[in-house]
Amino acid sequence: MEKIFSGKIWKFGDDIDTDTIIPGKRGTIPTIEEMKKYAFELLKPEFGSTVQPGDILIAGSNFGCGSSREQAATVLSGNGVRCIIAKSFARIFFRNAFNSGILLLQCDGIQDVCEGGDIVTVDVDGRTVSVNGKSFSVGAIPENLFNIVANGGLIEDTKRRIAAGIGKSEIKPLTIEQCRKKGYTMAEKLLKRNAGKEHVEPGDIVITRPDMMMIHDIYTTYLLDTMEKIGADKIDDPDKAVIVWDHCMPTAVAQNDYSHYDAGLELAKRYGIKKLHIGEGICHTIMHEAKYARPGDIATATDSHTTTYGGAGNFCSGIGTAEMAAALITGELWFKVPSAIKIVLNGHLQDGVMSKDVILKIMGDIKADGGQYKSLEFTGPAAHEMSMEQRFTVANMALEAGAKCGLFEADEKTARYYGMNLDEIDWICVDEEAKYEKVLTYDVSLLEPQLSCPQGVDNVHPISQVLGTKIDEVYLGSCTNGSIEDMAAAAKIIKGRKVAEGLRFVVVPATNTIFKQSMELGYIKTFIEAGAVICHPCCGLCCGMPYGLMTDDERILSTANRNFIGRQGTKKTLSYLCSPTVAAAAAVAGVVTDPRNLEAMK
Amino acid sequence: MGTFVETLLGGAAGTVVTVEPDYVVINDGVSHAAVDEISTVAAPEKVLVIYDHDVPTGRPEAAGILKKNLAFAEKFGCQYIQAQGVGYQYMVNDIVKPGQIIIGGGSHGSIFGAKGALGINVSIPELARVTETGRYSIVVPETVKVKVEGQLKEGVTIMDAALTFLGENKGLERKALEFFCPSLNQHEKEVLCSMACMTGAYTASVTDENPESEGQTEKVLGLELEKAEPMVMKPCESRESQKKAEIVKRESLHGMKLKAGQIGGYTGGTIEELRRAGELIEGKSLAWGFRLTVCPATSKDYIQAIEEGILAKFIDFGAQISAAGDHSVVVQGPGVMGPGEYLVTTGLYTFAGAMGCEDAQVYTASVETVIAAAVSSQI
Numbered sequence: 001m002e003k004i005f006s007g008k009i010w011k012f013g014d015d016i017d018t019d020t021i022i023p024g025k026r027g028t029i030p031t032i033e034e035m036k037k038y039a040f041e042l043l044k045p046e047f048g049s050t051v052q053p054g055d056i057l058i059a060g061s062n063f064g065c066g067s068s069r070e071q072a073a074t075v076l077s078g079n080g081v082r083c084i085i086a087k088s089f090a091r092i093f094f095r096n097a098f099n100s101g102i103l104l105l106q107c108d109g110i111q112d113v114c115e116g117g118d119i120v121t122v123d124v125d126g127r128t129v130s131v132n133g134k135s136f137s138v139g140a141i142p143e144n145l146f147n148i149v150a151n152g153g154l155i156e157d158t159k160r161r162i163a164a165g166i167g168k169s170e171i172k173p174l175t176i177e178q179c180r181k182k183g184y185t186m187a188e189k190l191l192k193r194n195a196g197k198e199h200v201e202p203g204d205i206v207i208t209r210p211d212m213m214m215i216h217d218i219y220t221t222y223l224l225d226t227m228e229k230i231g232a233d234k235i236d237d238p239d240k241a242v243i244v245w246d247h248c249m250p251t252a253v254a255q256n257d258y259s260h261y262d263a264g265l266e267l268a269k270r271y272g273i274k275k276l277h278i279g280e281g282i283c284h285t286i287m288h289e290a291k292y293a294r295p296g297d298i299a300t301a302t303d304s305h306t307t308t309y310g311g312a313g314n315f316c317s318g319i320g321t322a323e324m325a326a327a328l329i330t331g332e333l334w335f336k337v338p339s340a341i342k343i344v345l346n347g348h349l350q351d352g353v354m355s356k357d358v359i360l361k362i363m364g365d366i367k368a369d370g371g372q373y374k375s376l377e378f379t380g381p382a383a384h385e386m387s388m389e390q391r392f393t394v395a396n397m398a399l400e401a402g403a404k405c406g407l408f409e410a411d412e413k414t415a416r417y418y419g420m421n422l423d424e425i426d427w428i429c430v431d432e433e434a435k436y437e438k439v440l441t442y443d444v445s446l447l448e449p450q451l452s453c454p455q456g457v458d459n460v461h462p463i464s465q466v467l468g469t470k471i472d473e474v475y476l477g478s479c480t481n482g483s484i485e486d487m488a489a490a491a492k493i494i495k496g497r498k499v500a501e502g503l504r505f506v507v508v509p510a511t512n513t514i515f516k517q518s519m520e521l522g523y524i525k526t527f528i529e530a531g532a533v534i535c536h537p538c539c540g541l542c543c544g545m546p547y548g549l550m551t552d553d554e555r556i557l558s559t560a561n562r563n564f565i566g567r568q569g570t571k572k573t574l575s576y577l578c579s580p581t582v583a584a585a586a587a588v589a590g591v592v593t594d595p596r597n598l599e600a601m602k
Numbered sequence: 603m604g605t606f607v608e609t610l611l612g613g614a615a616g617t618v619v620t621v622e623p624d625y626v627v628i629n630d631g632v633s634h635a636a637v638d639e640i641s642t643v644a645a646p647e648k649v650l651v652i653y654d655h656d657v658p659t660g661r662p663e664a665a666g667i668l669k670k671n672l673a674f675a676e677k678f679g680c681q682y683i684q685a686q687g688v689g690y691q692y693m694v695n696d697i698v699k700p701g702q703i704i705i706g707g708g709s710h711g712s713i714f715g716a717k718g719a720l721g722i723n724v725s726i727p728e729l730a731r732v733t734e735t736g737r738y739s740i741v742v743p744e745t746v747k748v749k750v751e752g753q754l755k756e757g758v759t760i761m762d763a764a765l766t767f768l769g770e771n772k773g774l775e776r777k778a779l780e781f782f783c784p785s786l787n788q789h790e791k792e793v794l795c796s797m798a799c800m801t802g803a804y805t806a807s808v809t810d811e812n813p814e815s816e817g818q819t820e821k822v823l824g825l826e827l828e829k830a831e832p833m834v835m836k837p838c839e840s841r842e843s844q845k846k847a848e849i850v851k852r853e854s855l856h857g858m859k860l861k862a863g864q865i866g867g868y869t870g871g872t873i874e875e876l877r878r879a880g881e882l883i884e885g886k887s888l889a890w891g892f893r894l895t896v897c898p899a900t901s902k903d904y905i906q907a908i909e910e911g912i913l914a915k916f917i918d919f920g921a922q923i924s925a926a927g928d929h930s931v932v933v934q935g936p937g938v939m940g941p942g943e944y945l946v947t948t949g950l951y952t953f954a955g956a957m958g959c960e961d962a963q964v965y966t967a968s969v970e971t972v973i974a975a976a977v978s979s980q981i
Contacts, residue, residue, distance in 0.1 A: 250895060250922040250936035251862075252660070254958030258861075258940025265891055279893075279922050472669075502672045502682055506658045506925075512917050519908045528901045531685045533658050533925040536936065546660035546934045551669055569662045 001103075001150040003124040007056035007083065009131070010047065011116040015368055015456065016059055017066030018093065019564040022075045024067065024544040028248065028256035030221055035071060036078040042571050053080025056120050060086065060111055062369035064093025065402060066564055067543075068304030070222070070320030073100040077153075083122055085110060085129055085138070091373050091404055092304055096320040099154035103146070105129060105138040158230050158326040166236075166330050171209055172196040179296075179427040185340040185434045186407040187375035189427060190315035194298045202339035207332050212240055212292045214301035216283040218247040218543075219321045220263035223302070226325040227267075235271045236331030242275040242292055243268055244283035247539045252546050271328070281511025281537035284308040284479035288392060289511055294418055295410045295425040300324075300333060305479050305561065307399045311391030312417065313410040313428035318399070338404040340375040341366075342436040345382035347445030352595040354489065355390035356481055356559070356579035358382075359397040360450035361442070364460025371401035374437065378408050379430040382444045388417045389483040396480045397561050400457045449594060451557075452577035455565045463582065466592045472554040473504040474587040475568075476580055477535075478542035481559035482510030484517050486580040491523035493584035493595060499531030500590030506548040507532045508540045530588070541568055557586045605745035606807040607778035610703060610720040613742045620739040623722075624648060624702035626732055628674075629689050630667050631655040631928065633707025636730040637670055643678040644736030651675040653684035654692070657927030660935035687900030687926035690714075691868040694792060695900060705732050709844075710950070712779075713796035713868065715807030716788065721795075722805055743778045743804045747813035747820070750783035750794075752828040759878075760790040761869055761948065761968040764797040765833035767825050769849035775802035780809050785827070789874045796868060797950065802845055834981070835966035837952045847952050852971060858981040860965075861943040863972040864957075866897025866929050870948025873906045875969050880912040882973040888920040889979040894972075895937035897924040921976075931956050939964070946975050 020043050022035060029035040040047040057063075057076070063086040064072060073096035076084070083103045097104050105122065113134050114120065120131040124146065128135050148154055174193045184192070188200050195206040215223055220243070235241065243264050248257035261278075268276055277286050284305050286292070293299040293309035299316040300306060306318040319333065327333040343362065349355070362376075376398045378391075386394070391408045398406025408414075410428035415421060449463040476482070476490050487509060499505045507527050509515040515537050518524050524534055540547035542560035550556050550569030555576065558568065563575035578586075581595035589598075604614060613619040622645075628636055629652040643649055651671050656664040675682040686692040690713045698704060700718030704711060707729045711721030722740075724732065732738045754763060779798050783791060791808050798806035813822045832852035838844055865871060865879055876898065888894060896916050898904035904926045907913045913923055924936050930949030932938050938958030939945045945957055945964050952964040965981075975981060 249893075250924070251893060251938055251940065251958075252936050253934060254938040254940060254962070256940075257938070258943055261893070262891075278920065473665075499685070502676070502684075504658065504668070504684070515923075516914050516917055519914060524908060525905050528685070528905055528926075533685050533927070534904070534923075535658065535925050536922045541658075546658075547936075548658035549660065549662050549665060551662045551665040554665060554669065569665065573662070 001082065004122065006119050006121040007054045008052065009114055009116055009118045009120050010051070010055055010057050011114065012057060012059035012063070014060035015062045015065055017564050018064055018069050018072035019066055019567055021064065021072040022069065023566055027069055027071055027218065028253055028260065030256065030259055032071065032074050032078045036075040039075045039079055042566055051079045055081055057081060057084040058111060058114060058120065059084065061088045062372065062402060063089050065090040065368055066562065068092040068318040068320065070096045070322065073097040073102060077101050085120070087111065088369060088372055090402055092318050092320065095323060098148050099320060099322045101149050101153040103141065103149045107136050107138045109136045154322045154326055155226060155229055158329060161330060162231065168331065176424065176427065182431045183433040184431060185375060185436065186313065186377050186428055186430060187315060187338050187340055187405060190296065190298065191335060191337055193296065200337045202337050204337045205334050206337060207334055208298050209331055210240065210300045210327060210333050211294070211297035212242060212299045213324065213327055214242040214244060214283055214287055214292070214299065215267065215324060216247060216301065216303055217245040217249060217260040217264050219302040220260050220267055222321040223325055224263045224267055226322055230325055230329065232329045235328040238272040238274065241273045241328060243273055244277045244286055245279055246282045247543055247545065249279040249538060250536055279536065282479045282482065282539055284396065285482065285510040288312055289513055291418055295414050295420065295428055300327065304399050305396050307403065307406050308392050308396040308479060310395035310398065310406040311388060311408050312414050313408060313425060315405055317404050338373050338375045339437045340377050341371065342430060342439045343376055343378050344439065344441040345378060345380040345444055346441065347382055347443040348385065349382065349444050349447065350596065352581050353447055353449055354579040354581060355386050355393045357447055357450045358444055359394045360452055360460050360577065361447060363397065363401055363452065363458050364450065366401055368400060368456065368458040369402045371398060371403035374403050376401065376403045376406045377430055378406070383408060384411050387485060388413055389485040393480055400561060449579060449582045451582065451592070452563055454574040454576065455563055457562060457577065463592065463594050467594065469592040470555065471503060471557045471586045471591060473506065473548055473550060473556045474583050475506050475541050475548055475556060475558040475560065476583050477508030477510065477540055478560035479510060480561040481580050482508060482514065484514045486559065487514065487518045487523045490580045490584035491526045493581060493598060494530045494588065495526045497530055497588040499587050503587060503590050504548060505532040505587040506535060506541065508535045508547065509537050511537050544568065557583055557592070559583050605778065606780050606809060607720065607745055607805060608742055610701065611740065611742050615742050615744045617742050618739065619742055620737050621703055622736055623705045623732065623738055625650055625704045626729070627652060627689065627704060627706035628671065628729070629654055630664065630671060631708065633726065633729055634667050634671055635726045636707060636733065637674045639727065639730035640733050642734050643680065644734060646679040649680040649733055651680050651682045652689040654687065654689040655928050656935065657925045660933060685901060687898065687903065688867055688928045690796065691872065691899045695902065705729065705738055710796040710799055712799040712803070712806035713792050715795040715805060716791035720805060723799065743776055745778045745780050746774060746823060748779055748781045748823040748825055749813055750781055750786065750825045750827060752826050753785060754827045754830060757970055758830050758832055759968040759970055760786065760793045762833045763825060763827055763830040764794050765835055765849050766830045768797065768800050769833065771801055771823060776804050779803045779806040781806065782809050782812050789872055793869055800845055800950065832968065832971055834971065835952055837954065837963045837965065839954055841953045844951060844953050852967065852981060855981045859944060860946050860975045860980055862893040862939060862945045863976045864895040864897065864929070864937050864945065864947040864949060865969050865972050866899065866924065867949055868899050869950065870969050870972070871897045871899035871903060873903045876903065876907045876912050877910065879969050879973055880915050882970065883915065883919050886977045889977055892976055892979045894921040894976045895924055896921045897929045898926045901926045932958065946972050946981065948972060
């Protein structure tokens with residue numbers, strides 16, 4: 001790859017999410033060669049057939065937000081795109097793109113002086129991009145990242161490491177006393193503990209040894225393929241690997257899902273992975289339910305909502321398939337130490353208001369890119385008042401603000417949930433002396449239920465502005481809000497009431513454990529008697545699988561985490577996100593209804 | 603005294619009659635096509651619009667069908683029913699009464715015969731016409747009586763017997779079948795009646811009168827239960843050729859490898875069948891790489907199966923529990939099969955594409971056969 005090159009421009013706006021780059025429903029096409037034709041099919045249908053190798057994408061802020069799917073980068077790479085210039089990039093996409101051999105340049109300004117079809121010239125060493133006679137400066141690209149691009153991606157790098165015999169860097173984890181040293185953000189403390197560093201600061205690259213790595217079925221085929229390409233015959237430590245079949249199990253998309261199922265079994269067999277959860281529920285919930293992701297540890301997974309276990313003070317962030325392959329083989333994974341935002345939650349949530357409303361409110365305030373590369377660190381009495389389940393909800397959705405992780409302090413609840421002593425994990429806390437980029441303070445007592453409205457997670461409105469909106473379908477489930485507490489909150493509202501005429505109410509408990517508990521506690525019976533439909537624990541409609549797909553102009557209210565265009569049906573389906581109580585209230589009322597006022601309806 | 607079908611239609615075989623059905627059923631499976639042709643509804647209170655097939659919706663197009671059906675029901679004031687499970691089974695349990703006439707656009711309306719009601723399957727244009735006029739005209743069909751004798755052997759179910767009957771008896775098109783089957787329980791009668799229509803028969807019913815006791819000379823067909831053996835219905839080319847699908851003895855397919863199994867519908871998802879299946883998995887484990895889907899037939903069956911601990915047992919076994927509903931044909935949704943994969947199901951459709959990919963191979967068999975496959979990955 002040259003250090004000075006030119007290419008024809010394809011121009012995009014802000015917040016281009018990975019569903020726009022490659023729709024979720026195309027994500028299970030087994031080969032990139034076939035899949036790449038569908039790049040940008042909803043936004044720029046002509047892209048797949050007319051893009052030329054060497055073309056350059058120019059976009060606004062937060063390019064590549066949303067799902068962590070590595071295919072968003074690989075379809076672009078497969079189409080010959082070698083460079084993207086944007087105001088900012090979503091963090092997982094950032095990693096995936098470099099690992100797929102695409103150079104990413106951050107530049108604010110060029111967007112205003114160019115159009116699609118113009119020619120832009122990039123000078124990597126000169127740190128400039130020029131178009132139409134105007135020149136703009138861009139950030140420096142570290143030599144090692146440029147080399148990954150120049151070498152065609154991470155796979156080639158890993159091959160070289162295997163050929164050279166994997167030399168592990170010497171890492172000695174910190175002691176508890178060293179962890180307790182004040183002056184650090186939670187993200188810094190967690191990373192330096194694992195990396196064995198006495199001191200780190202934002203921007204540092206640290207080599208970690210993840211304590212647990214989770215693979216979910218949607219990427220098993222690609223992972224198997226990548227492992228084969230690399231030529232790996234073993235992985236570093238099978239005990240640190242988990243495979244969960246949750247997106248494609250039950251098999252629901254005939255042409256694709258069976259291959260993900262089979263590939264997962266093959267990975268398990270070939271690499272001796274014993275921690276298998278086949279059709280037992282959603283990976284992120286299983287990761288904390290089965291205590292795989294523990295406070296103080298580092299976990300990673302092939303999914304964007306890996307941030308979930310931050311609710312228990314676990315540093316966890318999603319990665320792409322190629323990185324997972326490299327991490328499984330080497331046992332190592334690099335992280336850039338994120339800067340952090342402290343979020344202080346004061347007051348007490350009102351009845352009917354849930355932690356989902358808190359994170360939606362924050363999302364609306366800081367927007368989908370407001371937490372870009374940041375660690376969101378939650379503290380304050382209302383954070384500690386939240387149950388573990390409610391904390392996982394908040395941490396799960398931190399990703400939607402672009403955050404690297406969303407961390408809660410460890411307390412008695414954390415220790416109890418994991419059967420640990422608090423003094424093993426009490427260092428997972430916010431230090432007053434730590435340097436936070438920003439501090440946000442909320443009094444949650446004043447908070448009313450919040451809805452993320454069509455079409456964007458950060459288009460958040462208080463329920464008072466959305467009341468009375470007719471709803472065609474309600475979905476209760478997902479790794480965000482499929483817990484036993486979520487089932488209980490919804491069941492309390494549903495009990496003794498009927499689902500509104502013609503409204504479809506789909507309930508999907510997050511895991512088998514929650515499913516069985518919900519049966520024992522009578523919640524499932526309550527839902528069915530009211531007119532709900534219950535599906536087996538899985539990712540379901542949250543990731544666009546066929547569990548209640550909608551048609552044009554229909555409105556869905558969902559407790560999940562994303563309302564991107566086309567995700568729950570057609571591109572004209574209108575998706576809203578909300579808490580389980582708001583979902584339940586709408587299911588019985590047929591329109592958006594404040595759950596705090598529901599008593600009056602009886 | 604006339605036969606069952608003569609009594610309910612009010613005329614002797616060969617005469618033309620016009621009746622006013624008690625219920626007309628339109629669902630989201632096939633019969634929703636009638637909605638496109640209906641401009642008025644004669645008796646809205648008798649028209650049931652049921653959502654029981656694509657539960658929950660597996661494609662945006664399916665949601666479009668529901669939108670159409672719901673708008674139709676609202677426009678004409680028809681009852682809209684959803685989240686109750688398989689429409690046939692729900693109606694047998696909760697709606698239909700003996701002596702009633704039910705007209706629908708499906709293929710198994712004869713299930714109502716087990717409850718002393720007349721279930722008639724009609725074409726889409728006919729369904730639309732009946733909905734618009736409230737009347738249905740027909741030349742009363744001839745009745746063929748069937749004497750069901752003896753007891754089923756251990757490991758053999760009514761489904762095997764029904765498949766045996768289908769395999770042995772041809773030339774029953776447009777006849778009304780009347781089963782004398784005192785040894786069968788209510789659930790078994792429902793399975794037998796519903797499956798009997800797969801011969802091409804007009805309808806089916808059960809009677810308490812032994813057809814041979816009155817010295818009748820007409821031909822009486824026999825079905826000897828103790829001779830019934832486990833049977834399997836093989837894949838066929840298209841929905842249209844379903845009635846011609848080959849039915850063979852299970853032993854002839856012994857050892858055939860399978861990737862998945864499904865129990866559901868009124869042939870595998872009723873509480874009686876779920877209980878039996880629950881007993882069969884006792885102490886066994888799901889074969890590595892085998893996918894088992896369990897679909898309770900109705901919401902009542904679902905709740906009952908929870909209360910008896912059957913669903914929890916299946917969850918622990920590794921099965922996937924589908925929503926109550928008719929999952930015998932799934933284009934996209936839980937339980938579909940990939941290219942070239944083999945499935946054994948209690949569902950009654952084995953045509954190419956019935957459960958996912960066109961080249962997936964679908965076999966129909968009893969709950970016993972499906973569970974045996976689940977622990978061994980083979981027939």
